[in-house]
Amino acid sequence: MxxxxxxxxxxxxxxxxxxxxxxxxxxxxxxxxxxxxxxxxxxxxxxxxxxxxxxxxxxxxxxxxxxxxxxxxxxxxxxxxxxxxxxxxxxxxxxxxxxxxxxxxRGIKKLPGIEHSIAICDGIEAAEAIRDRLALLDKGTIALGFGGNPLEPPAVRGGPMFELLFGLDTHLKRLGKRPQMDLVFFNPMKEPGNRLGPKAVAGILGEMEKRGIRAHLGHKITGFETKKVQTEGGDIDADLILFMPGMTxxxxxxxxxxxxxxxxxxxxxxxxxxxxxxxxxxxxxxxxxxxxxxxxxxxxxxxxxxxxxxxxxxxxxxHGKAPDQPFKEELICIVDTLDSGIMVYRDNKRASVLPNPFWHTAKRLFEWRYLLHYK
Missing domain, CATH: 3.50.50.60 (FAD/NAD(P)-binding domain)
Structure with missing residues (x-):
């Protein structure tokens, strides 16, 4: 056996x-x-x-x-x-x-002052900390961004940060707080999310512009303070910093x-x-x-x-044989906006971007179906 x-x-x-x-x-x-x-x-x-x-x-x-x-x-x-x-x-x-x-x-937690930021992919406790901090804000600035691993470019997790960004925008509008809240997205790349493909990058940046979200792009992140993101292109004052570091x-x-x-x-x-x-x-x-x-x-x-x-x-x-089944190289991602979504698909032959209000419901249905395996 x-x-x-x-x-x-x-x-x-x-x-x-x-x-x-x-x-x-x-x-x-x-x-x-x-x-x-x-x-x-x-x-x-x-x-x-x-x-x-x-x-x-x-x-x-x-x-x-x-x-x-x-x-x-x-x-x-x-x-x-x-x-x-x-x-x-x-x-x-x-x-x-x-x-x-x-x-x-795991996240690379080497940037000076990174303890002043919260990484949602750290788990449930981190997500709840964001919820609690958000509830205390009636005005101010929320800065969101992600970094990478310079020795391993694919080791980045930007999708959840885009979803969190657009979801917060929708949520704050529903609460009537958005006019008093500034959202800033920061990233060391000029075209963040380029692993999703050029169409997806254009769609994401266009969505930011449509929603009035400021973009601070193409500047190396150098560190954090209690209420500040430090970059080589200038600092960003923020009441809440949400940052996903690169992975190792x-x-x-x-x-x-x-x-x-x-x-x-x-x-x-x-x-x-x-x-x-x-x-x-x-x-x-x-x-x-x-x-x-x-x-x-x-x-x-x-x-x-x-x-x-x-x-x-x-x-x-x-069985003494050589494997002959390589894994499928495929990216499927719904960039959720809380009331809508953008389906991004990519493989070695094609890349597509499909915005549709249905994708938010589809993401919820997929969660329900996937979890049935383990309940």
Whole structure:
């Protein structure tokens, strides 16, 4: 009986569980994570505006694990031993015959004064902090922006910040506060969001102009103060600073012995195999995938696709075959505006941008359908 360990209870890890159980009904599956819960990150943008509560997005996984016959190991991974055949955690060691790593990434918190900003992708607590700070503001300036990883250009998460920006604009208008509130978007790139494609960038910047949102673009971010964003192109005074830093891999990779990219992610191929480490695969934000498009997103949909491929590659290796199923390079994103939305699609052949009021409802329906897997 194969002993397979999965690190992470996010999109990639849970999709890997479902794919493994479908194809290896007798496998011994162990999943390692700090908590037996799934947080649905795409809907964090709705907590500050009151459309969601933290408990709506925090899904206990005990029943899912029972249905899938998964052994849950509660702990934080601290490293690997024996070429990856042993996972070391703060609550003991877990052996395996094969390992799928889907432990996500983390923000690069190196800018001076970054503690004066809030990153919504830090989780439910961060989203609730934004909600509480927002409730205290009747006038003033909110500055929103995101940064990148200079050693790994794709390691950026700008989509949630655009959604938060447009959602706050709609929310403040509904409250009658928008005339007294200034929204400023800042980014070191002159064309932020270029991974979405030129049409999407034009659409996003046009939406900002239509909504009266100021743009401070093309200036390197140098730091933050309590009520100030510092850039090489001048400072932005702000009563609330919302900033998503660039991403890197999880801290424990320093003790993994795995090959890492310049930006700090696990080096893998298009089949989600870790280079020169048989029996180890990666899915989602932890990986840097050689030979793939430079616009490849770090998002839940991509993690799902990579998890399916990681499982297929694992099975191929178990049967002594070379994997032949690369993951699909695809970006699907609904840039939600709370009352409407913009569907952005991109693959290696085409890119499209489709604005439509229906997309907000579609995003809510997709959340409901996706979470049914784990309830």
């Amino acid at each position: 194969a002993k397979i360990t999965i690190i992470g209870a996010g999109f990639g890890g849970l999709t890997a569980v479902r794919a493994l159980r479908r194809r290896l009904p007798d496998a011994e599956i162990t999943l390692i994570a700090p908590k037996a819960e799934f947080v649905y990150y795409p809907s964090l943008i709705w907590i500050p505006v009151g459309l969601r509560r933290g408990e709506d997005l925090r899904i206990p996984l005990e029943r899912f694990f029972a249905r899938q016959k998964v052994e849950f190991h509660q702990g934080r991974v601290t490293g690997l031993k024996d070429g990856g055949r042993t996972v070391v955690t703060d609550m003991g060691e877990v052996g395996n015959d094969a390992l799928i790593i889907a432990s996500g990434g 891999g999880p801290e424990w990779l320093a003790n993994s012995g795995l090959p890492l990219s310049p930006g700090g992610f696990i080096q893998a191929d298009r089949y989600c195999q870790v280079q020169d480490h048989p029996g180890i695969f990666v899915a989602g934000d932890s990986g840097s995938y050689a030979g793939t498009a430079d616009w490849l997103p770090k998002q839940g949909h991509a993690a799902d696709l990579q998890a399916e491929t990681a499982v297929a590659s694992l099975l191929a290796q178990m």
